[in-house]
Structure formats: structure tokens, C-alpha cells
Amino acid sequence: MTETTTAATETKTWPHHELGKRLSNWGRWGDDDEIGTLNLVTPEKRVQAAGLVRTGKIFDLGMAFDSKGPQDGGFRINPVHTMTFMPMDTLGIPDTMISADDMVTMGLQCATQWDSLAHVGYDGRFYNDVPQTAVSTSRGATRNSFDRTVERLISRGVLLDIARLKGADRLPDSYEITSADLVAAEERQGVRVESGDILLVRTGEYQYFLEGDNKRFSGNEAGAGLDSLEFLHERDVAAVAFDNWAFEAWPSPVPGGIIPVHQVAIRDMGLTVGEMFDFEELAAGCEDDGVWEFLFSGVGLKITGAVGSPVTPMVVK
Template sequence: MSEVAPDMRELGAELRNWGRWGTDDERGTTNLITPEALVAAARLVRTGKVFDLGIPLDGDGPQPGGNRINPIRLMSENGQEQVLPGGFKWADDYVFMPLQSASQYDGLAHVHYDGQLYNGHDGAGITVKGAQKLGIENQSKGIAGRGVLLDIARLRGVDWLAAGEVITPEDLDAAERAAGVRVGPGDIVLFRTGYRAKFLAERDPQSFMAGEPGLGLATARWFKERDVAVIGSDNWAIEVLPGEHEGALFELHMVLIRDMGMTLAELLDFEELAADCAADGVYEFFYAGPPLKFTRGVGSPINPLAIK
């Protein structure tokens, strides 16, 4: 564990975006995706190549059970016993799943501490009815724009980073240089650890969920200085686990979500996209990843697209 990781509460107070977009704001850093930024991002579509970044919604996912399970899909009608005019038959199915069991967004109501959510909203507003403030539906129009892939695994010359391996601001700088990009305001930054490749190779949910490589606390300042809108990863919790302070849990989540107001995308699949970026040298693209409009939801399944 790092001896230089900053104090979480001090860092959160330093980087806090409360009031930046008004005292009633419920969108946070997605406000940084301006109409001008969106128009510029659309110009990145040059070849029509499309990469889907969501993992399959099925029983073979990474959830080991307990708090979260893999999606369960059931047929409610298959048409086999139907006798309808003209031979018409129809089928329907439905899904039972945690909203955050596969590729998904952590919404701004997902994390709070010291009795407060992002922008000072009351933590007691998260009830059995859902989030009275900061529900994921507030992001329904806002998560599309310039995407940038920072391939940390390729930078370090490995198939995947090891659990507990910390990604630093210096790593992000080096990945930028390697990709020939500069992260800027309103960007959606995707960083690859290779952990999706690990899961596909091993098919071991317990090992996958036991820990992970990820961002260290110090990277929060890097993302704030660049005015990044959204962070996405191929691990399951964005940040390094075990964390950098013994006895603490999900400190970077608390700074990014509660203090900075940043929506996080987790459990994405970058393998096809990363291979293409390495082949053509283009690490920027149009990203489109709206959440589903679950009223008062604290997260949402997603299948984002990266379009070149």
C-alpha cells in the first residue's frame, strides 16, 4: 500500500465541485459536456467503425453471488401453446438483475459519507423508494462525447495488471503520450487494465472480485485539472483494491462521486477497441453511452458504443 496516498477528506474538500453548476445541480461533471464539445466529438466519426463496450447480460458474468448476482433472463411466453388467427405466434421475456451487476454506471446517489451526497444533498434522501435527489435519470441526455482510451496494460507491456497495482497520475501522463492524445474538458476517459481479459481467460468470479488494479487517490486531482466528465474502466470498481489506506474502503469513489460529482462506468470490455487503437494509432472516438431512465435509480446497466 502506498505511503503517499493523500488524505481522502482533505482531497475531497480541495476538489469539491459543490455549487459549481448551481445549488440544485444533480448532474455533476457531465455538465462539462457542452453542446460545443458534443459537436466537436461528432467529428471524430471518420470510418464508421463501431465497438460495443458492454459485457454480455447473462449468467456467465463476473458476479460471484451475495450482494450482486449475474442477470437472470426468463421467458414469460414462447408461443408454443398459442392458437391465434392466421398462425401468429409471439414470445416475451423479462430480466431480474441488480442494476450494477454487469457493465454499468455508478450514479451520483451511489456513494455518500458524513451524511451528505454530491452538492450537499442529504444522504438520508436515499430511502427504500430510491434516491430523492441525484437519480440516474438525471443523466439520460448527458453521457455522449469525446472518448479517449488510455491503455495502461499495453503501456506496461502486460496482458493485465495485478490486483493491488496502483495507477498513478504519471501513468496517465505516459498513456496520453503513447496514444498521442491530450485529455481535456468534457472528455470521457476510459482506462484499460486488462482485467476483462483476465476474466475471459480464467472465468473465475471469486478471483476477479477479490481485488483489482486501478486508480490511486492521487489521480483524482489529475481528472479535476483536466475537467474530465466521466471515467470508465474494465475493472469492477475503478480504483485499486486493496486500497492505499489500511482500514479504509472505496476512498476514490467518495472523492470522485460525492465530492466531484463524477459518474463512473465500470465492468466495460475494451479488448476489441484497444486492439483497433493499437493497430490504427487512433485513441480518440465518439462515445455514446446513455443510461436507462430508472427513476430514482442509483445506477444503470449500459452498453456504450465507441465509434471511429
């Protein structure tokens, strides 16, 4: 056998795929399961979350869905809002009623959003051994679609502020958040992440968007590292959301790897992932009152066959 033939037939061992085998939740909730770790959000968990409301104060964690969003018009576009019916169109109605109607054209993941379990996979498979053919241009995602998850995205939320942990306004470019970082943030804040929680992780990256620097916001970023998945798996986190554009540190630290943390989190663990959440006001409020747990509601849109969803998430304290 020639050297060329040997190289061509070798199968590369990817470190994140090896990690995925160890952290896999395939079959944990049955062979037909399509919502993964969101199974951990039980009625009892929602009762616990509701009991955390003390003042009724609301924190809006979402971007505005408009033309000033973070997309550059390439892979995804910002929302295009169009009026389809105007008050002038109702002239002549006897009782002088007026009306207006409108529509929006946009990518489902163009601003604050959730990734469904049909968004990322590898080796031709999505979460729970669903084949890539389950996603088609004509029907969208026939398995692991986002619409299966909506009732589960209300739970106890916990914010871990890694930027403040490091004494920084925002984390350095491409910083990989580890399990040790998450544990250290718990200890600093006096809170513990529990089974069924929706974990919010602040890097400070969102400030670039608030400053109007969309190019910087969409560039190299601090985010989740592969090691952080050990914490998420051990604690049975139901869903995780970050304040950056791609959830994980960018560019990928795995040579030749493309979004390896997504691959393991979504495909192997069945973990719903959120991106581009605004934690700035919430983090300041939690630092002031010392309360880092709250009722979280992040119900997205019930779009059949969707591989993601826009969302306007809310925290109630």
C-alpha cells in the same frame, strides 16, 4: 479527561476526505445540480465527438447480461432471464400470429454499469450536499438519480492504455494508477484528454473475466489511485470508466478506508464512474491505427430513482 474519553471523542482525519475538500465541485453548477461533471458535455462537445467518426467501425464495450456474469450471488446477482409469454400461448388466433415476451431480474450494477451520484458518499452526504435521507427504500434516489444523466453520456471518448504503457498484458495486483501514469499514456499515444471528455482507462483486468476466471476478476485488482483524481479534476473529465470490477485499486491502500477513490470522485467531484467495461478489442484497434479518440455513447437506462445503471457502451471510429 481520561485517555478512553479522549480517544472516543477524537475525530479521525481521513486523507481522502481532505483531498475531497480540495477537489470538490459542490455548487459549481448551482445548489440544485444533480449531474456534476456531466455538465461539461455540451452541444459543442457532441459536435466535436461526431466529427471523429471516419470509418463507422463499432466497438462494443459491454458484457453480456446473462447468467455467466461476474456476480457470485452474494451482494449482487447475475441477470435472471425469464420467458413470460410463449408462442404456444397464442394458439387459436385466427391469422396464426405468434408472439413471445420476457423479463429480466437483476441488480442494476451486476455487469457493465455506471455509478450514479447517489451511489457513494460519506459523513451523511452525497454529491452537492444532498443528505443520505434523499435515498429511501420506497422511492430510491430522489436526488442525484441516474436518470438525470442519460442525455449527457455521449461525448468525445479517449482511451488511455496503462497496461501497454507499462509494457504489460495486465497491471500487477492492486497497482494504483497515478496522474503521472495518465500523462505518460497521453504522451505515448499522442492524445490529450480535454474538458467534457469521457475517459476510458485500461488496466487489462477484464481479461480475467474473458478467461472465465470470475473469482480472480472479482478479487484484488489494479485501478485508480487517489492521486489519479488530480488529473481527472484538472482536465475536467466528464465521466470515467475502467475495465475492472471496482474502478479503484483493491484492497484500499488507506488503512480502514472503504473505496476511498469512489468517495472523492462521486461524492465530492460529482464524477460519474463506470466499471466492468471491455476495452480489449478497442485497445488493439487503437494500437493498430494510432487513433485513441472517438465518438463514445454510453447511455444507460432511464430508471427513476436509480443509484446506478446497466449499459452497453459503444465506440464509433
